[in-house]
Amino acid sequence: MSLFNRKPKETISITYISHAGNSRTAAVPLGTSVMEGAVSNGIDGIVAECGGACLCATCHVYVDEAFLSLLEPIAEGEEEMLGNTYSKRLPSSRLSCQIYVTKALDGLIVQTPEAQQ
Amino acid sequence: MAAGVVIVGAGQAGFQCAFSLRADGYSGPVTLIGEEDWLPYQRPPLSKGCLSGRQDLDGIALRPVEFYESNRISLRTGERVSAIDRVGMRVALAGGGEVPYEHLVLATGCRNRMLPGRERVCYLRTRAEAGLLLERLEAASRVCVIGGGLIGLEVAAAAALHGLEVSVTEVQGRLMARAVGTVMSEYYRALHTHHGVRVRLGTPEADWSADVVVAGIGVVPSTELAEAAGLDVANGIVVNEELRTADERLFAIGDCAVYPSRFAGGMTRLESVQNAVDQARAVAAAICGRGKPYAAVPWFWSDQYEAKLQTAGLLAGFDREVVRGDVESGKFSVCYFRGGRFVAMDSVNRPGDHMAARKMLGGRAELTPEEAGDLSFDLKAAAIG
Numbered sequence: 198m199s200l201f202n203r204k205p206k207e208t209i210s211i212t213y214i215s216h217a218g219n220s221r222t223a224a225v226p227l228g229t230s231v232m233e234g235a236v237s238n239g240i241d242g243i244v245a246e247c248g249g250a251c252l253c254a255t256c257h258v259y260v261d262e263a264f265l266s267l268l269e270p271i272a273e274g275e276e277e278m279l280g281n282t283y284s285k286r287l288p289s290s291r292l293s294c295q296i297y298v299t300k301a302l303d304g305l306i307v308q309t310p311e312a313q314q
Numbered sequence: 315m316a317a318g319v320v321i322v323g324a325g326q327a328g329f330q331c332a333f334s335l336r337a338d339g340y341s342g343p344v345t346l347i348g349e350e351d352w353l354p355y356q357r358p359p360l361s362k363g364c365l366s367g368r369q370d371l372d373g374i375a376l377r378p379v380e381f382y383e384s385n386r387i388s389l390r391t392g393e394r395v396s397a398i399d400r401v402g403m404r405v406a407l408a409g410g411g412e413v414p415y416e417h418l419v420l421a422t423g424c425r426n427r428m429l430p431g432r433e434r435v436c437y438l439r440t441r442a443e444a445g446l447l448l449e450r451l452e453a454a455s456r457v458c459v460i461g462g463g464l465i466g467l468e469v470a471a472a473a474a475l476h477g478l479e480v481s482v483t484e485v486q487g488r489l490m491a492r493a494v495g496t497v498m499s500e501y502y503r504a505l506h507t508h509h510g511v512r513v514r515l516g517t518p519e520a521d522w523s524a525d526v527v528v529a530g531i532g533v534v535p536s537t538e539l540a541e542a543a544g545l546d547v548a549n550g551i552v553v554n555e556e557l558r559t560a561d562e563r564l565f566a567i568g569d570c571a572v573y574p575s576r577f578a579g580g581m582t583r584l585e586s587v588q589n590a591v592d593q594a595r596a597v598a599a600a601i602c603g604r605g606k607p608y609a610a611v612p613w614f615w616s617d618q619y620e621a622k623l624q625t626a627g628l629l630a631g632f633d634r635e636v637v638r639g640d641v642e643s644g645k646f647s648v649c650y651f652r653g654g655r656f657v658a659m660d661s662v663n664r665p666g667d668h669m670a671a672r673k674m675l676g677g678r679a680e681l682t683p684e685e686a687g688d689l690s691f692d693l694k695a696a697a698i699g
Contacts, residue, residue: 239378248356274665
């Protein structure tokens with residue numbers, strides 16, 4: 198049994214829509230974050246300066262309303278950072294490093310803000 | 315064609331500098347040269363997510379290869395710069411060839427401080443070292459960590475959570491002595507002990523018969539190139555408040571740079587993602603003609619068990635610690651004062667305090683020891699001031 202290494206995981210599909218309206222869909226492994234899915238696929242609009250530690254607010258996204266209720270609630274650390282986003286915070290605002298990919302999120306759509314910093 | 319920017323070192327700072335140059339609209343050539351064979355990657359997961367099992371070593375690249383192509387960043391991995399020719403304004407590559415520059419950014423980082431004569435010891439700074447450590451931990455039941463600093467303790471926490479028998483040896487009298495104050499050190503000693511880790515303080519005595527011995531005993535800045543090029547070196551490459559060396563076309567950023575910091579009250583060298591990223595951005599702006607003195611608030615974080623440590627400011631020379639909240643609850647902050655002035659805060663699972671501290675330290679807001687210790691005092695409102 199492997200204690201430390203993860204096995205290859207199933208993926209779900211996530212669509213990232215830029216502020217300008219360009220859309221890209223990526224296959225993102227279960228257990229990784231929506232931010233990691235963007236960064237590893239070279240999707241612009243998510244900067245992720247701190248690498249997913251919930252400390253920089255540069256992976257801000259607007260989550261499509263149909264999926265909002267499927268997400269884990271906003272934790273205290275994310276709430277703090279959402280108060281520090283560069284673009285306007287909306288009710289659909291989340292930090293994509295704090296959204297972990299589950300099967301239920303297959304087809305997830307997020308929009309990236311005009312600017313992250 | 316203009317010679318453009320050459321960045322030596324493709325870690326977090328080097329990568330960010332290339333990224334920011336393009337984001338800032340720099341149109342000349344950008345060359346990013348790194349010794350390691352991998353695409354530029356994040357180092358924090360090596361001792362955090364990759365050890366806990368949440369992240370794969372394959373998933374830590376800062377950007378995929380297409381990013382460099384589409385941003386016209388000439389990425390040269392697995393290559394080492396052997397010399398800087400400041401008169402000819404070019405760098406020589408160890409494998410042969412030269413690259414001309416108009417601006418040169420040294421982001422050479424650090425290398426591990428090693429234990430002499432101990433072949434079997436693992437270290438943890440590069441992806442290759444992390445791979446080797448993971449492989450050895452797989453087959454281990456007893457682990458000895460030498461060095462009770464951040465890296466060592468993150469390794470100890472991950473190993474303990476995986477059910478291994480772990481000991482930590484620290485020559486100083488307390489854990490993380492360089493990074494945090496005495497209250498926090500004691501909290502982490504108790505936390506590790508609670509998780510079954512045997513913590514030995516004030517002794518060099520280590521469990522050499524353990525299956526795996528890991529040393530996290532600090533790093534040494536890589537300054538040889540700068541020194542050979544006649545630049546000032548003093549525990550790092552010496553730069554001014556714009557992060558320039560004495561040669562105005564040469565900058566140094568990140569772990570290898572010694573710069574004047576109002577938070578340190580003098581010259582300092584920091585080893586953190588924040589420092590790498592913010593200095594890289596500052597230098598990119600300077601190259602684009604929008605330079606200003608570097609004054610970002612230092613911060614970093616550490617994940618151990620369920621405790622998320624976040625620090626803001628520098629506690630060098632503090633003379634008073636004030637606890638905010640209840641240490642026992644595992645949600646508290648420690649505020650540091652020097653001559654009555656608020657200079658730094660360490661928070662465990664109190665992200666609101668941390669963000670308020672970052673704002674206060676970066677602005678003009680003041681905080682008294684009495685306010686700091688009073689949980690009913692609204693830090694957030696005071697930070698907005």
